[in-house]
Amino acid sequence: MENLVSNASLQSAYKGKKVLLTGHTGFKGAWLMNWLQMLGADVKGYALPPSYEGGIYQLMEPFATGASILADIRNKELLKQTVQDFQPDFIFHLAAQPLVRLSYEIPAETFEVNAVGTANLLETAISLNKRCAVVVITTDKVYENKEQDILYTENDVLGGYDPYSASKACTEIVVSSFRSSFFNPSQSLQNRPSVASARAGNVIGGGDWSKDRIVPDIVRALRNGAPIPVRNPNSVRPWQHVLEPLHGYLILGAMLYAQPVEFSTAFNFGPLPADHLTVQELVETAIDSWGSGEWNNLATPGQPHEANLLKLHIGKAMQQLQWKPKLNAKEAIQWTIEWYKQPVEKQLDFTLNQINSYQQL
Template sequence: MEKLVMLELLRSYYAGKKVFLTGHTGFKGTWMMALLHQLGAEVKGYALAPEDSAPFHNLFSGLNVQSVIADIRNRKQLTEEIASFQPDYVFHLAAQPLVLLSYEIPSETFEVNVVGTANVLEAARQLEKRCNIIVITTDKVYDNKEHHGLYKEEDRLGGYDPYSASKACTELVVDSFRNSFFNVKDILIHRKALASARAGNVIGGGDFSRNRIIPDAAKALLQGKEILVRNPGSVRPWQHVLEPVCGYLLLGTKMTDDPVSFSQAFNFGPQPEDHLTVKELVELAIKTWGSGKMEVSSNGAAMHEANLLKLDISKAAEQLSWKPQLSAPQAIEWSMDWYKTPVEQQAEFTFTQIDNYLRK
């Protein structure tokens, strides 16, 4: 999009609107909360308290955002919070998002990701007003054969590890609610549009999660240590966090204008040439930082992680007029620049990056 077009478009749809945002204390949720604040939306967040090891959300404690610290598995409270807020949009980001952690807590992963999503949709079903609902899943919902082809939205769902399987199940929950309660044939009756968004591996400032390469690289570089890499040859659809977040918001605008046509699934990922290996990603991070070394772990990951995954984003490009604004090197540069920024300036720098992105 041309300069200011994205900014003006999103503001025209979200300024003054009520947005219920689950997972607002997480990495991606905090970026989305900050972006919605910039757009003039009235935001109510619902999530667990941010972890002590993830201070990103606390940088924005002064924003005028209603924050409910609670579990999406608490259906009663969730339903009450959505009902009292009467949102125009629901963005469901709350999840257990880590592959390796899902091996440690498989049952909880399924409870949070699958039952939690059903609770959100059941609560939204009680609304008597018009509402757009977007459920955020992942690129890992596909039955990954680890070939070099690009996965499209109509490809078979699956999942080797508990996290991936739970997100594939989440997509089935979305499809069931869309057929049973939010069927587009009855849109004038229920007045709900329901879509899912499948994003690739997001990177960006503020991520302090375990076993994620950019946070691990930033911590190592800040401490002057070598960056330990488990699977250097693994290929992922890396993208800056603002790419899918703006994609979700753009999808919401399309659902407002045409809820029948856009109540479906969409992939959000990088351009084909920006599917990089972990090794390539780390080398670019070191180059951007200006110093640093990489060390490959001799053991690799103890549990299975996919080595190859690529997304086809042609549907989002054609139907939403969405495309990535940042190349992989730019996304890595933006990420490492954030971690270089002094803590007292990180909130302001986050808003600067949002503004620069929206004006690209």
């Protein structure tokens, strides 16, 4: 099992395999598409067009257009046709409405995209008469957050204050239902799909320009010589570089494909306890990495609720998958800021170099 942590073993697991990647135009999805292509996988993406300019998908778009279907995960018939035509060996499901603050503006749509969209995908997988490892990516926010200094494990109660968090908890329930009803680990899964879920913490890295996310807010302000707007400076989050959970997803996918009965379950991916930082600590480390800058506390009463304290327990992934974080919080922030310092014409190469560098750690 430990061998799957190495690049060579991941390449052996994915080279020549067909991988359907939903959400490939987004931040994490585009990084994962690059990595899978570097491993030699035959990748097909299914997602809406990018929601912002300058992301990694657009940097790689000339090389990825032939592998892309730009469509809504709620388009059930097209999704089913895509799965049937492609006959994937792996499915990584990242397509989602991923923003907490936006979920207050479009709550019903957030539930529809995240929970019903996942049900659409899993329903298409029922008809696959072959081994296929399906990894559904949710979030650290699926837990009923008690705002206490505790580490949430995979067995803790699901919940969600805001529509985004609740929709992702619903997604986990959808996964559990489909797993029990159609992909039951108690039965032989050798020639049928198997399903696992991955719950990752707050992810940072180059190429994210989403609205209302702290790293894009930091970089926009630093580039403009303006103070960084910080809404919740004292909030604690499980920050990690994007490559950390993606590495976990790849290991989980490979293990699920090889041993579907044992790995059809949920896994947390997050930093070590010492690397759960406040937003203020993240911002000040980013300023140090940039070389200049300042920030303003914009915390105001009446703004939409966001969790103040959230930490993940990652012992299950460390023990069963032999996965562990390679970068501490400071290194993750430095890698992120270095990406944004690159001129646009070098950003794609820098992305690939960071993947290569990470694999060598």
